[in-house]
Amino acid sequence: MQDVTYRRPATVQEASQLLKDNGPTARVLAGGTDIIVMARERRRDTSMFVDVKAIPELNQLSFSASEGLTVGAAVPCYRIYRDETVSRLYPCLVDSTSLIGGTAIQGRASLGGNLCNSGPAGDSIPSMIVLEGEAHIFGPNGWRTVKVEDFCTAPGRNVLDAGELLVSIKFPAPRPGSGARFLRFIPRNEMDIAVVNSATNLTLDGNTVTHARIAIGAVAPRPLFVPAAGEALVGRPLTDETTAAAATASRDAATPIDDMRGSVRQRKHLSYVLTERTIRDAARRARGEIVSHV
Amino acid sequence: MSSRVIINTTINGEPMEFLVDERDSLLEALRERIGLTGSKEGCNNGNCGACAVIMDGRLVNSCCVMAAEVQGANITTVEGLATGGELTPLQDAFLEDAALQCGICTPGFLVASKALLDFNPNPSEYEIRYWLAGNLCRCTGYDKIIRAVQHAATQMRA
Ligand SMILES: Cc1cc2nc3c(=O)[nH]c(=O)nc-3n(C[C@H](O)[C@H](O)[C@H](O)COP(=O)(O)OP(=O)(O)OC[C@H]3O[C@@H](n4cnc5c(N)ncnc54)[C@H](O)[C@@H]3O)c2cc1C
Numbered sequence: 433m434q435d436v437t438y439r440r441p442a443t444v445q446e447a448s449q450l451l452k453d454n455g456p457t458a459r460v461l462a463g464g465t466d467i468i469v470m471a472r473e474r475r476r477d478t479s480m481f482v483d484v485k486a487i488p489e490l491n492q493l494s495f496s497a498s499e500g501l502t503v504g505a506a507v508p509c510y511r512i513y514r515d516e517t518v519s520r521l522y523p524c525l526v527d528s529t530s531l532i533g534g535t536a537i538q539g540r541a542s543l544g545g546n547l548c549n550s551g552p553a554g555d556s557i558p559s560m561i562v563l564e565g566e567a568h569i570f571g572p573n574g575w576r577t578v579k580v581e582d583f584c585t586a587p588g589r590n591v592l593d594a595g596e597l598l599v600s601i602k603f604p605a606p607r608p609g610s611g612a613r614f615l616r617f618i619p620r621n622e623m624d625i626a627v628v629n630s631a632t633n634l635t636l637d638g639n640t641v642t643h644a645r646i647a648i649g650a651v652a653p654r655p656l657f658v659p660a661a662g663e664a665l666v667g668r669p670l671t672d673e674t675t676a677a678a679a680t681a682s683r684d685a686a687t688p689i690d691d692m693r694g695s696v697r698q699r700k701h702l703s704y705v706l707t708e709r710t711i712r713d714a715a716r717r718a719r720g721e722i723v724s725h726v
Numbered sequence: 727m728s729s730r731v732i733i734n735t736t737i738n739g740e741p742m743e744f745l746v747d748e749r750d751s752l753l754e755a756l757r758e759r760i761g762l763t764g765s766k767e768g769c770n771n772g773n774c775g776a777c778a779v780i781m782d783g784r785l786v787n788s789c790c791v792m793a794a795e796v797q798g799a800n801i802t803t804v805e806g807l808a809t810g811g812e813l814t815p816l817q818d819a820f821l822e823d824a825a826l827q828c829g830i831c832t833p834g835f836l837v838a839s840k841a842l843l844d845f846n847p848n849p850s851e852y853e854i855r856y857w858l859a860g861n862l863c864r865c866t867g868y869d870k871i872i873r874a875v876q877h878a879a880t881q882m883r884a
């Protein structure tokens with residue numbers, strides 16, 4: 433390991449000060465499943481770990497009908513998928529958190545870490561985008577909020593400025609008649625990085641779509657919100673044709689690369705297929721059916 | 727510059743005080759500072775599960791935890807499974823079912839399986855496979871491990 437020091441601030445003010453005073457090599461430590469490995473392998477120059485898990489706001493997991501869901505940035509996946517309210521109202525977050533790594537990774541890995549790591553394939557990010565997640569950030573200039581779809585800017589890069597940290601992600605209460613679904617394609621059943629992933633959140637009035645948000649991942653330098661895909665559905669009945677139009681919009685928005693995990697052609701195709709499948713499952717959830725996360 | 731810090735934790739039921747370097751992982755601290763070498767280093771990057779321990783009731787990979795983080799925590803390593811030289815039903819089942827060959831993965835599988843059975847005493851085969859997906863074994867082909875966990879679960883419920 434590099435020559436790192438360890439700090440465990442108790443407040444967001446203290447954490448921000450440490451990050452500001454120690455410059456870009458002072459790294460926030462949440463679950464450590466990305467940053468400890470990257471620091472050890474010298475993929476990130478690191479002089480200090482600022483462990484944010486003693487800060488109450490980053491450990492919060494709470495819901496109210498008026499405020500919606502607040503997920504502290506450091507809350508580990510297992511707390512999210514074992515939470516009864518999250519399972520009932522935000523099953524799409526269960527889809528994501530129950531397939532990030534294996535059990536031991538889920539014991540530590542957080543939504544905040546997944547978002548701040550800002551990988552194009554981050555498996556919680558499409559879900560947070562379609563659920564209208566809002567990132568609450570604290571820094572030297574106080575508080576600000578950024579929509580999750582605007583948070584990541586390029587592989588490993590995001591909107592956080594010097595001294596800023598992500599404190600929580602807030603989601604509005606689900607709209608009546610809505611359902612959301614996340615799916616990822618990997619060559620095995622678990623423990624791999626997405627070739628493509630996708631999430632859909634839609635609201636139905638009878639069979640008419642009244643609201644829809646669709647996102648895809650691992651097909652662009654950052655997780656992609658695809659407004660055109662949602663627009664292909666809104667105001668129309670949910671049919672094979674409208675579903676195909678939305679899936680086509682996803683495929684058109686994808687600008688993937690070829691790498692060892694998949695080719696451009698396969699990723700384009702998967703953007704279509706996964707969008708189609710998440711729309712179908714989201715609609716089932718919107719109608720009150722139980723769609724298991726696996 | 728990293729410095730030495732004193733850590734107070736409970737390990738396998740015993741309060742412990744020891745000195746670590748701020749840059750040590752929990753795995754390094756267990757193996758090199760405390761001499762608990764049951765937890766193994768396979769990959770050192772979170773992928774193999776050979777270093778798994780239970781920390782405050784949840785399964786974690788100790789190579790992905792900093793030693794300085796465990797101040798006040800309660801940790802169970804593979805050394806904490808057997809009491810007074812008596813193997814647990816889970817360990818017995820691994821032997822009976824020949825769920826190991828070279829054995830490097832075994833401490834991780836035992837700890838992960840213990841965490842599973844603590845949480846769910848009656849897991850389905852699917853649930854066992856899903857729970858253990860983060861533990862790699864290059865020798866056994868997994869089937870014998872799954873069978874051992876099923877047998878241990880049956881035994882423990884009896
Ligand atoms: C074996 C293994 C399997 C994995 N599988 C998956 C997978 O299937 N899908 C997937 O998406 N990812 C996967 N990952 C990657 C990783 O587990 C996730 O990205 C995880 O969500 C990161 O969360 P963390 O809390 O561990 O983050 P950390 O490692 O603590 O932090 C990640 C990054 O974000 C920064 N950061 C963290 N919190 C904040 C904050 N509050 N404010 C500002 N910056 C912050 C850190 O400084 C660091 O740069 C895997 C990793 C491993 C080792």
Ligand code: FES
Nearest residue numbers: 768769770775789
């Ligand atoms: S050594 Fe820790 S997961 Fe492989």
Ligand code: FES
Nearest residue numbers: 827829863864865
């Ligand atoms: S017994 Fe050799 S790796 Fe599992």
